Amino acid sequence: MTNPNVAVSDTQSAIAMAITAAAAVNNSSLFSPSPYNITLFSRNKFPKSIEAATAGKNIGWVDAMRASSPTRSSSENNQEKKDWIMKHPSALGVFEEIMSAAKMKQVVIFLDYDGTLSPIVENPDQAYMAPEMREAVKNVAKYFPTAIVSGRCRAKVYNFVRLSELYYAGSHGMDIKGPSSRKHKKGNQNVLCQPAKEFLPMMTEVYELLLEKTKGIIGANVENNKFCLSVHFRRVEEESWNDLADRVKSVLKDYPKLRLTQGRKVLEIRPTIKWDKGKAIEFLLESLGYANSKDVLPVYIGDDRTDEDAFKVLRERGQGFGILVSKVPKETEAVYSLQEPFEVMNFLQRLVTWKRSIMRSH
Numbered sequence: 001m002t003n004p005n006v007a008v009s010d011t012q013s014a015i016a017m018a019i020t021a022a023a024a025v026n027n028s029s030l031f032s033p034s035p036y037n038i039t040l041f042s043r044n045k046f047p048k049s050i051e052a053a054t055a056g057k058n059i060g061w062v063d064a065m066r067a068s069s070p071t072r073s074s075s076e077n078n079q080e081k082k083d084w085i086m087k088h089p090s091a092l093g094v095f096e097e098i099m100s101a102a103k104m105k106q107v108v109i110f111l112d113y114d115g116t117l118s119p120i121v122e123n124p125d126q127a128y129m130a131p132e133m134r135e136a137v138k139n140v141a142k143y144f145p146t147a148i149v150s151g152r153c154r155a156k157v158y159n160f161v162r163l164s165e166l167y168y169a170g171s172h173g174m175d176i177k178g179p180s181s182r183k184h185k186k187g188n189q190n191v192l193c194q195p196a197k198e199f200l201p202m203m204t205e206v207y208e209l210l211l212e213k214t215k216g217i218i219g220a221n222v223e224n225n226k227f228c229l230s231v232h233f234r235r236v237e238e239e240s241w242n243d244l245a246d247r248v249k250s251v252l253k254d255y256p257k258l259r260l261t262q263g264r265k266v267l268e269i270r271p272t273i274k275w276d277k278g279k280a281i282e283f284l285l286e287s288l289g290y291a292n293s294k295d296v297l298p299v300y301i302g303d304d305r306t307d308e309d310a311f312k313v314l315r316e317r318g319q320g321f322g323i324l325v326s327k328v329p330k331e332t333e334a335v336y337s338l339q340e341p342f343e344v345m346n347f348l349q350r351l352v353t354w355k356r357s358i359m360r361s362h
């Protein structure tokens, strides 16, 4: 039994990353390949030489893995970045304008964790949140229903954030729980949604297999996120990335109901069910009683590819907006941008100040 989900994403990644890599070589003023470009190319547009170059699948996987957390600080001031900021203005720079749309509405805040509330670090177990950030999130939750939407398992992300008044959607939204202490009257605090529950035994089995398969690769780290698994390669030497991707794929070929995607220096394994962070925020808005409301303004802040599903949902609803956390231009469905977690904290603090000033004026 083979897994078609591995083969498809494999080929797409290979081709897309090779062509973006080729573009970068041909035009040194371009940014290096972005993982967000993967969906932008169609196969029949590629020059033959690129397709030939990607005949060995692993070339593509390594390119994709290399591009999965690009650092492009040298290009920070060039024209492309300026153009991108014009398209996705800083949410701090246009704060007053964007919040003027929120005056008569209930703002609901959705926050990704890694790379949004905590900086990206080498060791995933040490991705702590600054006390000032925790304070900012705590204050935001006093005025607005607030949810953390993370790829991590719910218990782990809760241990980092430790605020019982929030909603938590772990495992990329596949494990949702309401606040254990209640700040907002509206909505169901006991809400619990686990659409991939039946996959739990399979995920545990695959976790054990991946641990065994990858243990010879120095720096590889398999993280059990309950309804999804992460194979980290941030601390793996680049020469071993091919080998790591091969080992992961060799496990997954026997599990056609699982698919492989990529985050920031991480291979992610999850059920093929139609559920993602976008579905999770729809579920949460419904649970809060805002499914068909015109009086709600959802704001989603995130930095990773998986957050694009949530940005897309907000765009399609024509309600609220997404904010991408990134220092470098990326193809995104988000409307606004912030550069790093420090700016996210400033944005959250301004939200609280803004809300307090509105309350004072009434």
Ligand SMILES: O=P(O)(O)OC[C@H]1O[C@H](O[C@H]2O[C@H](CO)[C@@H](O)[C@H](O)[C@H]2O)[C@H](O)[C@@H](O)[C@@H]1O
Binding pocket: 112, 113, 114, 115, 119, 120, 121, 122, 123, 124, 125, 127, 149, 150, 151, 152, 223, 225, 230, 232, 234, 263, 264, 265, 266, 268, 304, 306
């Ligand atoms: O949805 P998120 O909350 O952003 O979670 C996505 C993944 O985040 C974590 O990995 C990332 O952050 C690590 C710590 O900074 C970093 O070492 C790693 O390279 C990043 O990929 C988390 O460990 C994963 O399980 C999440 O899926």
